[in-house]
Amino acid sequence: MLFKDKFRLHTPGPTPIPPSVQHAMNRPMIGHRSSTCSAIIQESSKRLQPIFGTKQDVLIITGSGTSALESAVSNTVQAGDEVSVVVTGAFGDRFAKLTERFGCHVHRLDIPWGERCTPEELKSHLRQHPDVKAIFMTYCETSTGVLNPIEELARVAREETDALTIVDGVSCIGAVPMEMDAWGIDIAVTGSQKALMLPAGLAFVAVSERAWQVIENNATPRFYLDLSAYRKSLGKQTTPYTPAVSLLFGLEEVLNLIEAQGMDNVIARHRLMMEMTRAGIRALGLPLVATDEAASPTVTSVYGTNDVHVEDLRQTLSAMNVTVAGGQQHLKGQIFRIGHMGYCEPGDILAVIATLEVALKTLNVPVSLGRGVQAAEEVWARV
Ligand SMILES: *Cc1c(COP(=O)(O)O)cnc(C)c1O
Numbered sequence: 504m505l506f507k508d509k510f511r512l513h514t515p516g517p518t519p520i521p522p523s524v525q526h527a528m529n530r531p532m533i534g535h536r537s538s539t540c541s542a543i544i545q546e547s548s549k550r551l552q553p554i555f556g557t558k559q560d561v562l563i564i565t566g567s568g569t570s571a572l573e574s575a576v577s578n579t580v581q582a583g584d585e586v587s588v589v590v591t592g593a594f595g596d597r598f599a600k601l602t603e604r605f606g607c608h609v610h611r612l613d614i615p616w617g618e619r620c621t622p623e624e625l626k627s628h629l630r631q632h633p634d635v636k637a638i639f640m641t642y643c644e645t646s647t648g649v650l651n652p653i654e655e656l657a658r659v660a661r662e663e664t665d666a667l668t669i670v671d672g673v674s675c676i677g678a679v680p681m682e683m684d685a686w687g688i689d690i691a692v693t694g695s696q697k698a699l700m701l702p703a704g705l706a707f708v709a710v711s712e713r714a715w716q717v718i719e720n721n722a723t724p725r726f727y728l729d730l731s732a733y734r735k736s737l738g739k740q741t742t743p744y745t746p747a748v749s750l751l752f753g754l755e756e757v758l759n760l761i762e763a764q765g766m767d768n769v770i771a772r773h774r775l776m777m778e779m780t781r782a783g784i785r786a787l788g789l790p791l792v793a794t795d796e797a798a799s800p801t802v803t804s805v806y807g808t809n810d811v812h813v814e815d816l817r818q819t820l821s822a823m824n825v826t827v828a829g830g831q832q833h834l835k836g837q838i839f840r841i842g843h844m845g846y847c848e849p850g851d852i853l854a855v856i857a858t859l860e861v862a863l864k865t866l867n868v869p870v871s872l873g874r875g876v877q878a879a880e881e882v883w884a885r886v
Contacts, residue, residue, distance in 0.1 A: 510824040513855055515645045515674055515802035515842035516568075516697040520753070524700060524846075527756035528749045535748055541740035543751050548737060550758040553766060555691055555709045556682035562733040563754075564706040565747045568673040568694030571706035572601060574728040575639075575669050575690045578718045582606025584636045587628060587666070589620045589656070593646035593831040594671055598639040605723065610635065616834060617647045617804070619797040622655040629663040636717075637667040643675035646831040648804035648840060649797045650675065657686045667714050673697055676707075677761070678773040678801050678844045689714040695750060698773075698801060700757050700845040704747045708733070773800035775886060776843040776852050779879040783856035786878035787863065787870055792838055801844035804830075806837060810868045813839045819862040825855055849883045 512519050520528075533539050544563060551561040564570055576598075580586055586607045588599040591614045602609050612628040614620045620640070629635070638660045642653045653670055660668045667689040672681060676691065677698035683691045689711040695701035710718065710730060718730055732743040761769055777800040784791055784805050792804035807813035817829055817839055830838040841855060856875040863870040 505824050510826060511851065511854060511858075512826050513842045513847075513851075514826055514828040515648075515840055515844065516694070517703055518697060518700060518842060518845040519847070520702065521700055521756075521760060521846045523760070524753045524756045528702075528753040530749070530752045532748060535745050536741060540746075540748060540751065543755055544737070544742060544746070545740040547751065547754050547758060550762070551707060552709075554677050554681065554761070555707075556680075556686075557684045557691070557709045559684070559709050559711060560734060560737050562708045562710070562730060562737060563742060563746060563751075564708060564728070564733065565704060565742075565744070565750075566706050566728075567703050568671075568692070568697075568706055569597070570728060571673070571692035571694065571708050572598060572671055574706075574708055574725075574730055575692055576601045576605055577723050577725040577728055578730045579637050579667055579669065579690070579714065579721060580605055580607050581721060581723050583608065585610065585632065585634050587612060587632055587635045587638045589625065589638070589640040589651070590614065591618065591620055591641060591647065591649055591651060592616050592644035594644055594673070595639075595641045596832070598641070598671060602639065617649065617792045619644075619649045619651045619793075620656060622652065622659045625656050625659045626663060629659065633664060635664060635666045637669055638664070639669045640671070642670050642672040642681075643679070643799040643801055645674040645802055645840075646834065647792055647838075648799050648802045649793050650679065650799035653688070654682070654686045657688050661687045667717060674844070675799060675801050678769065679799075680770060683709055684711070695754070698844045699754075700760070701750055701753045704750045705754065710734075770800075772848060773844060775849060775883065776800070776847060777803065779849060779852045779882045780841055780843055780856070782882045783852070783859075783875035783879035787856075787860065787875040801842065803841045803843065804838045805841070807839070811863065811866070813837065815866060816862060819865055820858060823858050823862060825858045825862075827855075852879055853883075
């Protein structure tokens with residue numbers, strides 16, 4: 504009874520593509536060494552700077568977000584180096600695995616999933632490990648919907664050590680405040696398929712002067728992900744290898760959309776969607792994973808209950824054309840995650856909450872229809 508192509512994609516990546524971006528990506532192919540392509544690379548890199556809060560070059564890699572994570576590791580550390588990794592969920596765990604694979608001596612700061620890392624926790628961890636070369640952290644931990652207090656964590660890292668601060672911002676840069684230079688972050692990375700409203704395939708990396716010095720003296724073998732090569736090429740308005748040109752066309756249009764709204768308004772829209780989602784979920788009596796303080800503006804995680812089996816619920820929602828994500832690792836089957844980043848606005852949240860209510864009713868979960876929607880509407884109406 505429903506249309507196959509009219510679904511609501513609310514996973515925390517990939518995220519929906521705006522029609523004008525989809526259209527831009529259909530432009531006829533051009534040579535990647537052409538002046539047209541060079542202008543797009545040069546201008547896009549500049550236009551990404553305010554989104555990262557940096558005056559540094561924003562390097563454009565063709566690859567998924569993990570390629571940027573890997574570049575941040577292989578370019579800065581060597582086998583045997585001591586590093587710290589803040590692990591608040593599956594993506595912190597990925598940084599830990601990556602650094603282990605590159606032979607680092609890894610000190611994990613494991614935080615219970617669903618909580619954020621506090622500055623005090625990082626401080627006492629670093630006092631035990633003052634000689635680490637780099638500290639890896641996740642801004643939005645997508646697996647739990649937690650936003651780590653990255654400004655404060657970066658400050659502690661600077662106060663306690665000389666280590667590089669390296670931040671995975673894949674599921675939030677472009678939707679939340681990011682002042683890389685002012686906060687003393689050395690490397691920040693993101694990917695195209697989250698807040699930046701593109702298909703997967705581009706990754707973005709910004710690097711501080713301090714980090715460039717480390718990178719230039721780091722002997723760890725690397726080729727495709729050698730950041731110095733990207734920097735050198737960007738100086739010549741190009742990339743070292745063939746970029747995903749269609750995605751670059753899309754990126755140009757994404758930047759038009761973000762600039763037309765203004766980054767402050769983009770940030771405010773994401774906060775509003777977070778608050779609407781949380782009010783709606785609460786009104787339905789479902790337990791939220793993150794506290795209000797720790798919640799991310801880009802993704803909301805919700806526990807199942809004795810009545811609500813999350814995989815049944817996801818399936819029912821999917822049959823009603825709403826896609827949400829499940830849990831990762833040990834949270835599989837325990838939680839579901841509603842993505843609300845990028846091409847998403849308050850009216851979309853109402854549709855998700857409304858569909859969720861009907862899905863719960865279908866599953867014979869006691870729910871009063873309209874209660875969640877009303878709570879979300881009240882949040883919106885206060886703006
Ligand atoms: C999505 C995501 C990544 C990258 O994943 P890819 O599948 O490689 O694009 C990395 N970190 C976080 C926090 C993410 O949400």
